Every structure is written in structure tokens, then in C-alpha cells.
Amino acid sequence: MRKLAPFYRWVCLSACTVFTTALYAQTKTYDSATIASLKKEVFSLVATKEKPIQEMIDMIFSFGELGFQEVETSRYLTEVLSKNGFAIEKGISRIPTAWFATWGSGSPVIALGSDIDCIPKASQKPGVAFKDPIVEGAPGHGEGHNSGQSVIIFAALAVKELMQKYHMPGTIIIWPGVAEELLGSKAWYIRDGYFKNIDACIFTHVSSEFAANYGDNGFNGLVSVKFSFEGDAAHAAGAPWRGKSALDAVELMDVGWNFKREHLKPTQRSHYVITDGGDQPNVVPSKACVWYYFRERNYEDIKSMYDAGIHMAQGAALMTDTKMSYQLLGTAWPGHFNKALAEAFYANIKTVGMPQWSAEDNQLAVGVQKLLDAPKKDFYGRDINGLRTTIDSIRGSVPFSWGGGSDDIADISWNVPTVVLGYPANIPGTKGHHWGDAIAMATPIAHKGSLAGAKATALTLIDLFTKPQVLADAKNYFKNVQTKDVHYIPFLSAGDPPPTYLNKETMDKYRPQMQKFYYNPAKYKTYLEQLGITYPTLVKK
Numbered sequence: 001m002r003k004l005a006p007f008y009r010w011v012c013l014s015a016c017t018v019f020t021t022a023l024y025a026q027t028k029t030y031d032s033a034t035i036a037s038l039k040k041e042v043f044s045l046v047a048t049k050e051k052p053i054q055e056m057i058d059m060i061f062s063f064g065e066l067g068f069q070e071v072e073t074s075r076y077l078t079e080v081l082s083k084n085g086f087a088i089e090k091g092i093s094r095i096p097t098a099w100f101a102t103w104g105s106g107s108p109v110i111a112l113g114s115d116i117d118c119i120p121k122a123s124q125k126p127g128v129a130f131k132d133p134i135v136e137g138a139p140g141h142g143e144g145h146n147s148g149q150s151v152i153i154f155a156a157l158a159v160k161e162l163m164q165k166y167h168m169p170g171t172i173i174i175w176p177g178v179a180e181e182l183l184g185s186k187a188w189y190i191r192d193g194y195f196k197n198i199d200a201c202i203f204t205h206v207s208s209e210f211a212a213n214y215g216d217n218g219f220n221g222l223v224s225v226k227f228s229f230e231g232d233a234a235h236a237a238g239a240p241w242r243g244k245s246a247l248d249a250v251e252l253m254d255v256g257w258n259f260k261r262e263h264l265k266p267t268q269r270s271h272y273v274i275t276d277g278g279d280q281p282n283v284v285p286s287k288a289c290v291w292y293y294f295r296e297r298n299y300e301d302i303k304s305m306y307d308a309g310i311h312m313a314q315g316a317a318l319m320t321d322t323k324m325s326y327q328l329l330g331t332a333w334p335g336h337f338n339k340a341l342a343e344a345f346y347a348n349i350k351t352v353g354m355p356q357w358s359a360e361d362n363q364l365a366v367g368v369q370k371l372l373d374a375p376k377k378d379f380y381g382r383d384i385n386g387l388r389t390t391i392d393s394i395r396g397s398v399p400f401s402w403g404g405g406s407d408d409i410a411d412i413s414w415n416v417p418t419v420v421l422g423y424p425a426n427i428p429g430t431k432g433h434h435w436g437d438a439i440a441m442a443t444p445i446a447h448k449g450s451l452a453g454a455k456a457t458a459l460t461l462i463d464l465f466t467k468p469q470v471l472a473d474a475k476n477y478f479k480n481v482q483t484k485d486v487h488y489i490p491f492l493s494a495g496d497p498p499p500t501y502l503n504k505e506t507m508d509k510y511r512p513q514m515q516k517f518y519y520n521p522a523k524y525k526t527y528l529e530q531l532g533i534t535y536p537t538l539v540k541k
């Protein structure tokens with residue numbers, strides 16, 4: 001099945017391309033006055049989507065689903081897309097919550113993506129400047145992935161309306177970043193051929209700034225690997241000499257890795273959690289697991305850490321007379337993004353401008369910054385004090401980076417010219433992957449920032465559908481600059497399955513309690529209203 005689906009798509013897209021090329025593509029050209037008028041029209045159209053954008057953001061916020069378990073989110077979004085005429089292929093790459101939604105025909109083929117998963121233990125009421133979970137211990141949108149699909153979908157729907165009205169050829173594809181926090185889907189989409197016939201990819205991610213940069217973004221790539229040890233149980237007091245502890249192996253591996261750190265480059269990041277440490281103290285643990293993320297700045301260094309991790313695990317198994325196996329659970333390359341696409345986006349970002357923040361928006365932002373003890377300045381030396389009000393200059397490749405986070409959009413960026421839009425829907429100075437990052441994500445801050453993002457995305461889509469030179473420049477940069485000396489080597493092999501079982505137990509545990517708080521837009525104007533929150537509430541009563 002996995003092999004059939006992409007092949008089918010390839011045949012379909014190729015056939016459609018040939019057909020429409022003959023009919024329209026070579027005859028359809030757009031002069032600058034037409035392009036300007038299309039942009040004006042699309043801008044006004046997106047402005048009318050303010051209400052549905054707010055509803056979508058609030059709805060996905062209330063679902064609060066972890067990676068691979070985005071069942072409600074996936075159902076909700078594919079229904080919206082299907083109602084709007086998109087053909088949906090569900091379960092791509094054997095990931096049940098993933099999909100490819102296609103509308104239109106012919107060239108160019110533009111794919112739009114954004115993540116949909118959330119963070120463990122980040123349940124949080126929006127609009128309040130203190131810790132107040134909706135459901136204690138439950139997951140929540142402490143990364144802001146509840147907002148990005150509204151940016152791409154409402155941009156795409158506005159552009160689609162114009163394409164229909166003016167018979168513009170072109171294909172729009174909308175896809176989700178499933179389990180981004182686990183780096184668990186995009187390299188699989190690439191492996192399975194889903195991006196083979198796509199001309200350009202637009203990705204959107206929540207930010208506190210409004211930006212589309214290009215080149216090496218300074219992020220690390222990574223492999224996510226689970227090491228499992230198997231020993232033999234015994235009475236931990238009565239006959240411990242007859243037991244072989246799998247937990248000992250995990251601990252020895254971790255000690256070994258922590259000594260290894262001294263001899264790694266300062267750009268690395270490595271971290272682990274023990275996902276299985278045994279059952280109870282009086283039974284020698286026969287099974288134990290430790291899960292590592294190994295991050296570095298380039299493929300060779302990631303690979304070298306991956307190999308070192310395997311050696312360390314083999315050593316721990318030898319020391320404890322246990323058996324070791326490992327599984328690749330996720331992977332991402334370091335990011336590199338397209339210059340021509342970023343420049344087109346940046347011009348449109350400047351046209352749209354920053355949202356008009358209200359006094360209430362700023363009061364919440366300052367309250368959250370105080371709550372989280374935010375630094376006074378960011379990495380670029382900019383003040384952190386309330387919401388951002390200006391747009392910075394476009395940035396190219398970082399000259400140097402000490403390393404940092406990862407995003408598997410990078411795997412797409414090394415296969416298709418790709419740009420990432422950061423839209424200003426969150427508060428500067430938060431920690432990331434934290435309940436504090438959820439506070440703004442179902443408030444006017446997220447709604448206004450996402451609307452601004454949707455406007456810039458729609459304008460950029462018009463550029464891509466009407467100016468062949470932008471795509472030609474994008475392809476030229478991709479071929480002759482980005483991939484001139486660096487070639488994508490996947491960490492995945494043909495047989496690695498996506499680990500779709502992850503997070504199932506956690507969601508099964510919390511979903512029944514979370515369902516009571518799903519947003520009901522028929523009854524309440526906003527999620528804040530449904531939860532009875534006065535915006536903003538700065539002090540807990």
C-alpha cells in the first residue's frame with residue numbers, strides 16, 4: 001500500500017500536468033497590473049476570514065492532541081478541506097492522522113504545510129497570566145501548533161476562489177506536520193515520494209516575529225532513538241545474583257553518555273528520558289528502555305553521535321549481560337530554506353505589516369514575561385518587553401550557530417524549494433515546550449497574528465501562481481546554491497515504520513476529561529468566552 005499510493009499520485013499529477021499544460025499553462029501570463037489587482041482582491045478576501053480563523057485556532061487548541069494521536073484535529077481539518085472541494089488522501093505514509101489534500105490541476109504545484117501536535121503536561125487556560133491547567137496533567141498547545149493550519153487553509157481558500165474566478169491553472173496541496181515534536185512524519189513523507197512532483201513548499205510556524213528567512217537557520221538536525229534492554233528477573237532480595245538488570249544497562253549507558261559529552265563538539269545537544277525503568281523495587285527489572293535525541297549541526301556529526309550511542313548501548317549490554325536492540329523513532333536534517341521564496345514572502349510580510357495589538361494584548365504579554373522570568377533581551381539583542389511591533393530585515397544563513405532545536409520541515413527543505421513563514425501569534429521571551437507558551441494561543445494575540453500570516457501567505461501564493469520567474473529563481477537557488485555541495489542522505493531506511501503507537505496511552509488517559517472542554521463555536525463566540533475567562537486575567541483570584 002505504501003508504495004502504491006505515491007505511484008498513483010505521480011501518475012495522476014503527471015497526467016493532469018500534461019493535460020493542463022496543453023490547455024492553459026503556456027498561454028496564461030499575467031502582467032504586473034493584473035498581479036497587483038489579484039493581490040488586492042486576495043488581501044480583502046482573507047480579511048473576511050477573521051472569524052473562521054479564530055474558530056479553527058480555538059478548536060484545535062481545545063483538542064490538545066499529542067503527536068500521532070491527532071485524531072480529532074485530523075478529522076476536523078480534513079472535513080473543512082473536503083467541504084471546500086479538496087480531494088483527500090488519508091493515512092499517508094501509514095500515519096493514520098496524516099493526509100494529503102489536493103485541489104486544482106496543472107502547474108505549478110504548491111504544497112502548504114503546518115504542524116498539528118502539542119506538548120505533554122502543557123494543559124493551560126488561555127488569557128490568564130498564571131499557571132491554571134484546563135485538565136491537570138493533560139497535554140496542551142505549549143508550542144502553538146494549534147494556529148498554523150488556519151494560516152495555510154484560509155490563505156489557500158482565498159486564492160482558490162480567485163483561481164476559479166479567473167481560470168488560473170495550478171495545484172494546491174495541504175498537508176499536516178504530524179508528530180513534529182517527535183520529528184515523526186516529514187522524513188517519512190519524503191521517503192515515500194509524496195513531495196516528488198511539487199514545485200515549492202510553504203511551511204508556517206508560530207513565532208513572536210513576522211519573518212521569512214533563508215539559508216542555514218542555525219538549527220540542529222537529529223535522530224531520535226529508543227534503546228531497549230532485556231535481562232532476566234529475580235527476587236531482588238532473595239536471589240539478586242540470579243537476576244540480570246535491564247535498568248542497570250540503561251543507567252550505565254546514561255553514565256557513559258554523560259562522560260562522552262566532554263568529547264563532543266559544543267554544538268551538540270543530547271537528552272534522554274527513561275521510558276521504562278522496571279516495575280517495582282523487589283523485582284530485578286527484566287526490561288528497560290531509554291530514549292535519546294542526538295542533535296548536531298550536519299549529517300556527518302549526527303551520524304557520528306548516532307553510532308557512538310549504539311556503541312555505548314552495546315557496552316552497557318556487555319557490562320550487564322543483557323540484550324540490546326534499538327529503533328529509530330524520529331529524524332530531522334538541519335534546516336536550509338530558499339532565498340527566492342523567502343524574498344517573495346518578505347515583500348508581502350512588509351505589505352501586511354504587524355497586527356495592531358490592543359492594550360489588553362500587551363498587558364497579557366508583559367504579565368506572561370514577568371511570570372516566566374523572561375530575559376530582558378533576545379539572541380539578537382532586541383528588547384523583550386510586551387509584543388513585537390516591528391518587522392526586522394530579512395536574514396540569510398547564520399554565520400555560526402551554537403546549535404539548538406530541530407524541525408523535520410528540514411527534510412522537505414532538502415528535497416523541494418521550501419520557505420518557512422514565522423507569523424507573530426505568540427509572546428516573545430517564553431521558554432518553548434512549556435504550558436506558558438499556551439497562554440496566548442487561544443486569545444486575540446494568536447487570532448490576529450495568524451490572520452496576518454494568512455494574508456502574507458495568500459499574497460505569496462499569488463506570486464507563485466502568476467510569476468514563473470519566482471519559481472525559476474527558487475529552483476536555481478535550490479540546485480546551484482543549497483544542494484551544490486550538500487546532498488540529502490536520509491537516516492530512515494525503507495523498512496523503518498512511523499512509530500504511530502507513541503502517546504496513545506497518554507491520550508487514552510486524558511481524552512475523556514479533555515472532551516468536556518472541546519470548543520463549541522455554535523454556542524460561544526470564542527473559547528475564552530466558553531471558559532468564562534475575562535481577557536486578560538493577570539492575577540489569580
Ligand SMILES: [Zn+2]
Nearest residue numbers: 115143180205
Ligand atoms: Zn513547532
